[in-house]
Amino acid sequence: SRRILSGIQASGALHLGNYLGALKRFTQLQDAGAPCFLFVADLHAITVWQEPEKLAAQTREIAAAYLASGLDPARSVIFPQSAVRAHAELAWVFNCVARLGWLDRMTQFKEKSGKHKERASVGLYTYPVLQAADILVYKATEVPTGEDQKQHLELTRDIAQKFNNDFGVPGFFPIPDPVIQGPAPRVMSLRDGQAKMSKSDPSDLSRINLTDDADTIAAKVRKAKTDPEPLPETMEELEGRSEAKNLVTLYAALSDQTKEAVLAEFAGQGFGAFKPKLAEVAVAAMAPVTAEMRRLMADPAEIDRVLADGAERASAVADPVVDEVKRIVGFWRA
Numbered sequence: 001s002r003r004i005l006s007g008i009q010a011s012g013a014l015h016l017g018n019y020l021g022a023l024k025r026f027t028q029l030q031d032a033g034a035p036c037f038l039f040v041a042d043l044h045a046i047t048v049w050q051e052p053e054k055l056a057a058q059t060r061e062i063a064a065a066y067l068a069s070g071l072d073p074a075r076s077v078i079f080p081q082s083a084v085r086a087h088a089e090l091a092w093v094f095n096c097v098a099r100l101g102w103l104d105r106m107t108q109f110k111e112k113s114g115k116h117k118e119r120a121s122v123g124l125y126t127y128p129v130l131q132a133a134d135i136l137v138y139k140a141t142e143v144p145t146g147e148d149q150k151q152h153l154e155l156t157r158d159i160a161q162k163f164n165n166d167f168g169v170p171g172f173f174p175i176p177d178p179v180i181q182g183p184a185p186r187v188m189s190l191r192d193g194q195a196k197m198s199k200s201d202p203s204d205l206s207r208i209n210l211t212d213d214a215d216t217i218a219a220k221v222r223k224a225k226t227d228p229e230p231l232p233e234t235m236e237e238l239e240g241r242s243e244a245k246n247l248v249t250l251y252a253a254l255s256d257q258t259k260e261a262v263l264a265e266f267a268g269q270g271f272g273a274f275k276p277k278l279a280e281v282a283v284a285a286m287a288p289v290t291a292e293m294r295r296l297m298a299d300p301a302e303i304d305r306v307l308a309d310g311a312e313r314a315s316a317v318a319d320p321v322v323d324e325v326k327r328i329v330g331f332w333r334a
């Protein structure tokens with residue numbers, strides 16, 4: 001049967017890419033009736049340094065973003081990753097299933113470890129193995145994420161397959177499908193149409209944060225890199241104009257229209273006219289979410305209840321799977 005799983009790292013501010021590529025998609029899947037397990041990835045967050053006194057607040061903030069974007073804790077299971085021991089336990093077994101050669105090919109590690117690979121944490125290297133455990137410990141069948149996670153999801157499929165083969169348990173782990181769809185699976189930086197919008201970009205002008213106010217959003221959109229040409233009539237004509245294409249994609253995703261409809265409205269107009277309209281739809285789409293996040297964060301008791309309840313429901317699914325894995329691997333038990 002169908003089971004959706006995804007997570008967002010507890011490592012600071014969320015941006016429009018996270019919102020359109022992940023949060024908004026989760027809500028759509030939930031509302032279509034799919035059972036969703038959504039966690040706050042705090043184990044993943046510490047692959048790079050996190051201030052201990054801030055980590056729990058960051059976890060609550062992501063939980064607030066889940067709730068504010070429309071996830072309903074009665075229907076979806078929302079929990080902190082570290083509160084369900086099964087993730088880390090299965091990750092160890094998977095560390096012994098995955099091959100070094102597979103991890104060596106992961107481009108995100110290369111990007112995030114930068115020039116000084118030897119100084120990166122070992123956790124950053126095995127990050128995609130933990131991700132495989134996150135997914136498979138629920139025997140999830142579908143994993144909605146942004147485009148940037150595609151390679152990691154392929155690794156999860158390889159790990160599931162190898163575990164099933166090595167231990168002679170065909171079908172024990174389902175081979176999960178990446179769900180990289182939606183109107184904006186790859187939101188690009190506002191300063192560079194070749195780079196994805198990312199929270200680690202040193203330029204704050206490159207991204208719209210979920211916490212930006214209307215004036216900041218308008219200013220960032222105004223300063224977004226574009227070209228001098230007016231908007232064309234078709235998407236094909238936007239090929240090679242990556243910044244322009246990104247802004248049209250954003251407008252469409254934020255206003256729930258197709259890109260073609262957006263071009264039909266704005267063809268022939270320049271960015272001087274288009275940008276203020278884009279800022280307007282961005283503010284209109286995000287303001288209710290940020291307002292609700294602020295309301296929830298003002299009194300974390302409600303968030304804490306959701307997370308504690310979610311952790312219990314998640315453990316009830318994950319613990320028996322890990323118990324079964326331990327039996328399959330041959331560990332001692334009384």
Ligand code: AQP
Nearest residue numbers: 008009017018021022145146185186187197198199200
């Ligand atoms: N630019 C993006 N467009 C669409 N989706 C995106 N996601 C991230 N960036 C974009 C999706 O957001 C979800 C949560 O991501 P994460 O918490 O795992 O963090 P991340 O991918 O590390 O986010 P960042 O902002 O890109 O951080 P850095 O700068 O650290 O790399 C995932 O589903 C992701 O695909």
